[in-house]
Amino acid sequence: MCYHNANRKNGVRFMEGGAEKVIVALDAMGGDNAPQEVVKGGVMALEESKDIYLKVCGTEEAVRRELAQYTYDESRLEVVGCTEVIATDEHPVNAIRKKKDSSLVVCMNMVRKGEADALVTAGNSGAVLAGGQIVVGRLKGVERTPFSPLIPTTKGMSLLLDAGANVDAKPSWLVQFAKMGSIYMENIVGVKNPRVGLVNIGAEEEKGNQLVKETMPLLKECKNINFIGSVEARDIPFGAADVIVCDAFVGNVILKMYEGVGGALFSEIKTGLMSSLRSKIGGLLIKPALKQTVKKFSTEEFGGAPLLGCKGLVVKTHGSSKSKEIKNSILQCVQFKQQGISEKIQANLKEEEA
Amino acid sequence: MCYHNANRKNGVRFMEGGAEKVIVALDAMGGDNAPQEVVKGGVMALEESKDIYLKVCGTEEAVRRELAQYTYDESRLEVVGCTEVIATDEHPVNAIRKKKDSSLVVCMNMVRKGEADALVTAGNSGAVLAGGQIVVGRLKGVERTPFSPLIPTTKGMSLLLDAGANVDAKPSWLVQFAKMGSIYMENIVGVKNPRVGLVNIGAEEEKGNQLVKETMPLLKECKNINFIGSVEARDIPFGAADVIVCDAFVGNVILKMYEGVGGALFSEIKTGLMSSLRSKIGGLLIKPALKQTVKKFSTEEFGGAPLLGCKGLVVKTHGSSKSKEIKNSILQCVQFKQQGISEKIQANLKEEEA
Numbered sequence: 001m002c003y004h005n006a007n008r009k010n011g012v013r014f015m016e017g018g019a020e021k022v023i024v025a026l027d028a029m030g031g032d033n034a035p036q037e038v039v040k041g042g043v044m045a046l047e048e049s050k051d052i053y054l055k056v057c058g059t060e061e062a063v064r065r066e067l068a069q070y071t072y073d074e075s076r077l078e079v080v081g082c083t084e085v086i087a088t089d090e091h092p093v094n095a096i097r098k099k100k101d102s103s104l105v106v107c108m109n110m111v112r113k114g115e116a117d118a119l120v121t122a123g124n125s126g127a128v129l130a131g132g133q134i135v136v137g138r139l140k141g142v143e144r145t146p147f148s149p150l151i152p153t154t155k156g157m158s159l160l161l162d163a164g165a166n167v168d169a170k171p172s173w174l175v176q177f178a179k180m181g182s183i184y185m186e187n188i189v190g191v192k193n194p195r196v197g198l199v200n201i202g203a204e205e206e207k208g209n210q211l212v213k214e215t216m217p218l219l220k221e222c223k224n225i226n227f228i229g230s231v232e233a234r235d236i237p238f239g240a241a242d243v244i245v246c247d248a249f250v251g252n253v254i255l256k257m258y259e260g261v262g263g264a265l266f267s268e269i270k271t272g273l274m275s276s277l278r279s280k281i282g283g284l285l286i287k288p289a290l291k292q293t294v295k296k297f298s299t300e301e302f303g304g305a306p307l308l309g310c311k312g313l314v315v316k317t318h319g320s321s322k323s324k325e326i327k328n329s330i331l332q333c334v335q336f337k338q339q340g341i342s343e344k345i346q347a348n349l350k351e352e353e354a
Numbered sequence: 355m356c357y358h359n360a361n362r363k364n365g366v367r368f369m370e371g372g373a374e375k376v377i378v379a380l381d382a383m384g385g386d387n388a389p390q391e392v393v394k395g396g397v398m399a400l401e402e403s404k405d406i407y408l409k410v411c412g413t414e415e416a417v418r419r420e421l422a423q424y425t426y427d428e429s430r431l432e433v434v435g436c437t438e439v440i441a442t443d444e445h446p447v448n449a450i451r452k453k454k455d456s457s458l459v460v461c462m463n464m465v466r467k468g469e470a471d472a473l474v475t476a477g478n479s480g481a482v483l484a485g486g487q488i489v490v491g492r493l494k495g496v497e498r499t500p501f502s503p504l505i506p507t508t509k510g511m512s513l514l515l516d517a518g519a520n521v522d523a524k525p526s527w528l529v530q531f532a533k534m535g536s537i538y539m540e541n542i543v544g545v546k547n548p549r550v551g552l553v554n555i556g557a558e559e560e561k562g563n564q565l566v567k568e569t570m571p572l573l574k575e576c577k578n579i580n581f582i583g584s585v586e587a588r589d590i591p592f593g594a595a596d597v598i599v600c601d602a603f604v605g606n607v608i609l610k611m612y613e614g615v616g617g618a619l620f621s622e623i624k625t626g627l628m629s630s631l632r633s634k635i636g637g638l639l640i641k642p643a644l645k646q647t648v649k650k651f652s653t654e655e656f657g658g659a660p661l662l663g664c665k666g667l668v669v670k671t672h673g674s675s676k677s678k679e680i681k682n683s684i685l686q687c688v689q690f691k692q693q694g695i696s697e698k699i700q701a702n703l704k705e706e707e708a
Contacts, residue, residue, distance in 0.1 A: 126556070153618065154618050154621055154622060167555070167562065167563035167564075168563045168564050199607065201521070201602070201603055201606040201607070202480070206445075208521065208603075209521035209522045209601075209603045210521075210522050212603075232610055233606070233607040233608075233609075233610035233611045233614055234610035234611070234613045234614040234617075235614060236611070236614055237611075237614040237615050237617070237618035237619075238614065238617070238618055247563075248555070249555055249562075249563045249566075249604065250603065250604065250607055252555040252587070253553065253555070253587040253604055253607055253608060253611075254587075254607060254611060255587075256586055256587035256588035257587045257588070257590070257591075257607075257608060257611035257612070257615060258611070258615055259588045260587055260588040260589060260590055260591040260592065261591050261611060261612055261615035261616055261619075262615060262619060263588075263591070263592070264507065264508050264591035264592055264651070265591075265615075265616060265619055265647075265651055267508055268508060268647045268650065268651055269644065269647050271647075272640075272643040272644065272646055272647040272650075273640060273643055275643050275646075276642075276643065278639050278640075278642075278643075279639060279640045279642070279643035281636075281639055282635075282636040282637070282638070282639025282640035282641075282643075283636070283640060284636070285632050285633060285635055285636025285639065286626075286627060286632075286633045286636035286637060286640060287636075288630075288632075288633070289626040289627055289629050289630065289632075289633035289636075290623065290626065292626055292629075293619070293622045293623050293625075293626040296622065296626075297618070297619055297622055
């Protein structure tokens with residue numbers, strides 16, 4: 001098949017034969033393993049899905065050097081050269097404002113202008129969160145764009161939002177998080193009528209801080225979501241709700257306690273297994289099974305996390321992402337686009353207004 | 355030795371021979387395993403330390419029936435009869451207000467009046483937190499009394515405060531938590547110059563919510579504590595600080611994520627070990643070592659947690675406490691009293707005022 005005579009219209013590239021491509025802007029310079037693993041992940045995604053058109057953004061020489069190592073469908077990849085890079089430790093807002101020709105800001109501008117449907121980056125988290133709202137911009141009616149990672153549970157996975165930067169949240173933001181999260185879980189993850197829980201410090205009606213107490217009645221009244229009430233942190237890893245709603249400070253603590261407790265426990269288990277000959281032998285035998293469990297219960301397993309409610313899709317993957325995670329994050333964009341998540345969010349918010 | 359002719363004065367019972375006893379009020383009716391395990395734990399504590407005088411509070415018949423099973427030093431134990439019991443699921447504040455003759459409220463009143471130095475209970479958490487402030491009362495100058503459990507880390511343990519009920523905290527409360535926590539860790543746990551960290555969502559200066567941003571400069575100026583700045587949740591299980599300061603909502607989430615992630619992970623590991631014959635055999639071999647690790651990394655391992663800053667000591671142990679945890683919680687009171695923690699807190703708060 002040949003895609004050379006493609007025409008772009010509203011961020012959708014119509015190919016010969018009527019196939020509609022999802023245009024993904026890939027920040028080739030973001031993350032610990034850029035540009036090598038990022039570019040490799042991009043090539044892998046192209047290989048895996050014919051629905052993708054990739055705009056690989058980075059310093060031209062670096063990107064072309066990486067691309068030279070692979071064979072890929074050149075009709076579905078273009079290099080967008082830029083001159084700057086935002087480092088992981090740079091001040092997020094300053095970086096976004098000053099480095100207009102950085103790979104991240106260039107990608108964001110492409111999404112904003114409709115020249116791309118989505119952007120995938122493993123770069124500076126703070127800059128992605130800030131830029132999502134400042135550069136890409138919010139869908140009409142969206143108050144804040146929550147960073148929404150999938151977290152592992154004993155039942156599968158839940159969506160945690162907000163785990164981003166919207167601290168000191170207002171009740172109305174949390175209500176929107178509940179709606180957007182429900183749409184994502186239903187359409188992308190495939191959970192029917194997802195249960196929405198509000199993070200709280202007890203199940204009783206009168207428990208909670210000011211934010212929770214004010215948000216609770218609003219969520220109860222909310223149509224179009226399946227609100228199940230308070231969820232205690234203890235029950236989150238057991239899958240107590242599909243959509244976990246909280247302000248970003250609490251969400252960040254939840255996300256990082258997953259990493260922290262998980263990491264510390266496995267380090268202790270390893271030490272424990274070295275304590276006797278018996279446990280050493282046992283340790284060798286269980287290694288594959290244990291490795292599988294570690295993998296299953298890692299927050300890194302689910303690829304990138306979206307910043308919901310942006311004009312277009314912004315996906316942030318871990319800074320340490322390897323090609324596989326980059327690839328998965330790109331493939332995720334196809335589903336997001338094809339399921340019309342942004343349109344559904346927009347429609348849902350309007351409906352409630354009416 | 356005979357303690358029969360003991361005289362009480364300011365909560366200290368001077369025994370024949372000049373020995374000074376620590377009077378502990380034990381809520382025999384609180385917790386899932388009351389009164390059996392609670393009374394048993396009390397008897398064990400009496401056996402282990404000659405410094406303890408126990409006032410066992412509960413419905414007289416129930417307490418005496420349990421006591422009848424043991425031999426113990428009767429000169430150091432008295433039964434304080436009461437007629438009511440606060441259940442685990444009762445509304446905390448209502449229960450405290452209405453059930454004046456409940457074992458918990460009677461114990462609290464003994465501490466308030468100086469008839470006991472400390473109280474140990476496995477009862478209704480909310481009632482303990484509320485009653486600590488309402489019934490027992492705060493030391494002069496103390497704004498809030500944080501619930502302060504020890505949490506396990508790969509380096510040993512840290513003190514988390516507040517994990518209680520003081521949500522929507524003020525910066526000045528957090529500063530006092532830092533001071534009280536430092537005194538506790540130095541004098542009870544024996545950590546010299548304990549490192550104090552403020553829970554935050556990033557290490558950068560400008561990160562955090564309003565509360566954190568306002569508290570940060572106050573903690574920096576604070577004398578008498580070893581403030582090390584922001585601590586991210588991810589690093590807490592690795593022992594990033596000895597004293598972990600946060601408002602109660604966040605503290606509660608941290609504490610319960612320990613339980614939740616730990617519990618979920620072990621459940622996943624168990625399932626994983628059943629996946630093949632190889633891992634089943636390995637699982638049998640590592641069972642003792644794994645059990646040891648589970649135990650080491652459980653928040654239940656450290657016995658009761660104090661409500662710091664009360665007039666007298668209030669220790670809350672887990673609702674599921676067995677006799678060993680009750681015993682350890684009672685023994686902890688001796689150290690608290692002998693180290694003069696309340697006096698040190700009082701002195702430290704005054705010093706800063708001056």
